[in-house]
Amino acid sequence: MNNVSVNNVSKSAAAIAAARAQGRPALICYLPAGFPDVQGTIDAAVAMAENGADIIEVGIPYSDPVMDGAVIQAATVQALAQGFRVAQVFEIIKGITDRCSATVMVMTYWNPVLSMGVDEFSRRLAEAGGAGLITPDLIPDEAAEWMEASDKYGLDRVFLVAPSSTEARMKATVEASRGFVYCVSIMGVTGARTEVSDAAASVVAAAHAAGAENACVGLGVSARKHVEEIGAYADGVIVGTALVAALHDGGVPAVAKLTAELSGRHIAV
Secondary structure: OOOOOOOOOOHHHHHHHHHHHOOOOEEEEEEEOOOOOHHHHHHHHHHHHHOOOOEEEEEOOOOOOOOOOHHHHHHHHHHHHOOOOOOHHHHHHHHHHOOOOOEEEEEOOHHHHHHHOHHHHHHHHHHHOOOEEEOOOOOHHHOHHHHHHHHHHOOEEEOEEOOOOOHHHHHHHHHHOEOOEEEEOOOOOOOOOOOOOOHHHHHHHHHHHOOOOOEEEEOOOOOHHHHHHHHOOOOEEEEOHHHHHHHHHHHHHHHHHHHHHHHOOOOOO
């Protein structure tokens, strides 16, 4: 018998709905677990929550990334070199959820979950207070075990769609997702960019047309103007590389400052 309280309420959908009620898109902020160290990840995530982040993504470092650009790769290499282990992500999740009310998701390539065991990983994630998983290299067709575990432990499951997604693929992905659909705005790896891809709006429109209640845009977002631009048509805006760079260059204060700028709030002191 586990001690996880399971219900049908999606934590990430609730966070997005709360933002929508305030007339704005949800701000979703990413950091890699174990960077600059375990406690540093927790402190930076809490600073994000205190300065306007509605949902926090904690990425599990992976040695062979297919989606991450140079900035995030460098951060995850550092975390791995310092001895980060997958099980520590649950310590990080609990450390964040004990200190703030932000919804916390884990973003991970699928192999670390498989290595631990899908049911075991899901149970420990739920017990730590995590809301669910974002899985960039897992497609619904191959996710039967994860679908079962996420239902068992009441976890959100976020799959990705892209400008290349066919209508059939879009529909299948939307139907399999719970919480939100992650709309990739470019065909490429992560990285801060000066302009938002023209494809972003069309991907979101296709996701909504396929039945997605919440479609959130990621890849390339780095400034408040991007949040405002994307927020005109998307339900949430995902920021990663710019925040990782801020943490690397200026520590937690820089992360707090950038999050406040992205959210349009004054920095919390």
